[in-house]
Amino acid sequence: MLAQRSTPDVTIVALEIDEIGVEQARENVERSPWSERIEVLHRDFNEFQADDKFDVIVSNPPYFVDSLACPDLQRNTARHNESLTYADLLKGVAGLLSDTGSFTIVIPTDVAELVKSMAANYQLYASRQLFVITKPGANPKRTLITFAFQAQECQPEELLIELARHEYSEEYIALTRDFYLKMA
Known part of the structure; x- marks a missing residue:
């Protein structure tokens, strides 16, 4: 999606x-028209180092904190932040991001203020915040x-996202139409 929009x-x-997940991602990249521009690495973010700084960093990190774990280890790693805490993520981003770069993260709304406060410890300041609401009247x-x-x-x-069940808002359709056939 990033390659498609850049x-x-x-x-x-x-x-x-x-x-x-790496195997699946590499397969998807190979089948895409952007395969020459995307490299998928099997790495733990906590151990990742780069020679150059990044202009843009995007993360959908593990976001469950102190919640009931699932018996599936793979699913736990993807969803629970024991392997990558917000503090570790923010510290790593601060070291990898260029001076004029931006970092975007998707997180549960109930930890947003905590994450913004933690980010300030690394001189990272929120410039935009998008609250995702699934249906009218719902909390994000x-x-x-x-x-x-x-x-x-x-x-x-x-x-x-939705005005009613399977009736998507114009904004959501505009945002996702390039990625989902049902939005065309």
């Missing part, structure tokens, strides 16, 4: 800790936050 000179490095369960090293006023936004 200019042809952009290269993308994708990290995945799960070996099966997920939030996307974009951070940068430059402190600025954070612009809150909302995205409503």
